[in-house]
Amino acid sequence: MAFDGSYSATLSPTVSDSFGSSHILSNSISSLGSSTSSRHSPSHISKAYRQASQLFLTRRLPEALSTVLPLITPSTEGADASGLTESAPIVRASRSTRTKVWSLYLTILNAILELDPDEGKDAFGTQEWRALCNKVRDGDVWEEVVQFGYHGVEGDVDSDVVINLATLLLAHARSQALNQKRLENYLAASNTPNLDISKRLEATRSSRYSSRSRRSPSKGAASGADTPRDLNARVKILELYTLHVLLRNNEWDYAREFISVSSVLDEERRDAFLQALQSLQEDQQESERRETEERQRQEDQLKKDLEEARRFRAENEARERRRLDEERARREGSEVDYGIEQNPSSPGSSKARPTKNGSAVSKPAKSTTPKKKAVAAPGFGTRAAMILANLSNAIGQMGASFKANPMLLMRFIAFIISIVVMFSRRDIRERIQRIVGTAWSKVRSTAGMGVKVSYI
Template sequence: MATNGSVATTLSPTRETLSSSQLLSSSISSLSNSTSSRHASSQISKIYRQSSTLFLTRRLPESLSTILPVINSPSSEDAGTDSEPAPIAKASRTTRIKVWSLYLTILNALVELDPDEGKQVFGSSEWRALVSKVRDGGVWEEVVRNGYGGVEGNVDSDVVINLATLLLAHARTQKINQTRLETYLAASTTPNLDISSHMQDHARATSPHKRGNGNGNGTDTPRDLNARVKILELYTLHVLLRNNEWDYAREFISISSVLDEERREAFLQALQSLQDEQHEAARREKEERRYQEEQLKKDIEDARRRRLQNEEQERKKEEEENLRREGSEIDYGVEESRPSTARSTKANSAKGSSRKSQPAPSPISRPPTNRKLPPPTLIRRVSNILLNLRTLLADNMFASFKTRPMFLLQLLAFIVGLLVVVSRKEAKERVKRVVALTWGKLSGTVKMGGKVSYI
């Protein structure tokens, strides 16, 4: 026992010496780090002000090129050595948040540019690379790698809020945003068991420029608590809802240890109101789509009904036109056939009356046979010829009508054909010439007959 006690007594001063020497070296390194950190923060603040002034004057390329050396790690001359951390990693928390916020704001303004304007200002390839970095979520990895040594949980909550807001506005899909936020929340709430990391955190805590710790749940101060609540709000009420994960968002709010009862109730009410709004918007969209479909069907039905009405009107018009044409042909034939019928009737009545008016010859009134009758005159001859022709036509036509019913139709066809022929201009002129020639010959014959009868 004594031996062990002596050994313990012997080792105890050694441990105390080592502990004091470690604390002294840690204090010296923290002091040197503090001095370099103040100098780096001063330089970064100056660059931040220059870039901010350029951004406010809408000189986006100059503003971006001014702030890039601060957030990018300098390239190593030797390919085999590791590259140095970016200058922003050595700055204070306030400066870090300002620089990253300005960088994300520049990227947001860059993505919102018109494609033609962006290609003209930055160049086609550079502008497409910057836009793709934002829309694919690569900017989040860039911030974690260059500003926080690749440790997801060490990212400042204000920077996380800006990153989530940027991806929420411009990312192609919110799955990337959801994955990044879940990784950050898991990393920031997982306890860190690395002793060297705790010693570094203790050194940072004792330094004038305190950094936000990466262990714990990020709610050590009221500011950290408000930032964590803001992150939860973005995650549960925006990102998850954009991915249509309503049940998971409600469950996450219910089991979150960061939210108190009042905030949890407010989150659940907001989630329910957003879900009700989505259902109402879906109902209105469905009603609008159904109204448009009904309106389209109504328009199609009206067009079909108007087409049928037009077709019916056209058909009725054609039928009326056909009936009018047929009626005019029938009326024309009746009007042409009436004079012939009237003439035949008159001829039959005249023949009957002439037969009745002639008295029966008696032997007493018979003239003597040796009496010479005067020769008939020309007018008497013409009258006899016309009377015989009328009698012949009337008797023959009447008999033909009785024996052959189609004779009337043939006669009508003949008359129509004659009228069609006569209606031509050449035929009219020829008929006029023939009639004039015939009338001239007939008048000459009558004159000659008058002279002969006078003689």
């Protein structure tokens, strides 16, 4: 005891200080590790998932997305010298939790893309909203899920997550070529479901090492390829691939061939798939036939309208010609003869002129050639009738032109709207008033000068 006491008493201050500092450093490291592990613990992930679900149900999409992102994004705090970062917390979660988190994330993205552009920009900002939309429409979200959640292994992605990804891209992707390629890669990388019960029992009696290897995130286990649930999920994936994605890419023959040679589908499912494919193809052909008939009907209607417009214009021209002929005949009938009025005797009679011896000498009659008649100007009623007839003809021709060419009406309306919009501006109205006032003052001054000159 004396030796121990003397040894403890004779410790140098330097050793004591170094021991205290190392103890404090170890405590801080352990506390940091415990906080990191608690942040990435399954309870923390489940709590964040429930919170994000509540936010999503209340349509608070920005808060829900910000709650889910730390679970699926790799942390940059633990980056080493080589630049490698710590994997996302979702990687260490159970399969069910991992599937729920990824499904919630994809559901939030789908809700974001269904927002109106103005609403999305107000909620997330213009740049972030466009980045989220482009990530889904370009198919980059699939690569994000594979890299952050499954270490870049395509076949390790859970089947439910693949279904949600394919459905999301089917609804919002610009092209289904990337969706088809991703599904083909997944189907080629993942294992075929194995429902042999004897092999399952043999696998359960295997060694502890083999059971650990099955529980590790390998290709077969991660995809859940040995359960009836995975078989149903695989059938769902095949349904999306053959009856939706391939048909969007117009791969009807390839879809039929893929269904026929698939080893996952039994005879009943294969017949159901082929029957559904045949029904969809018939529906598409019927839709194309209806579209063709509708397009032909529109073309026939357009030709009929053009013929009707030509006939209407010809009738208007004929009516106008008849009206002009009637007006001309009426004007000729109402002409007034302003020549010298003749004696009411026969045209060949001569006026007697007495001579010196009393005999009457007949004076030759003057020529009865009619002089040029002056045409009377049409009256006010005639002019009004002509103006109304011309106005009616112009309106009829304008209606026929608008009916034959609807774009002409749209241009006319756009011209009227542009004039109204132009005159709705106060500065333009004031400028036009000044111009009109200046012109009117010049006209008045010119008229005044003309009056003065006429007076002089």
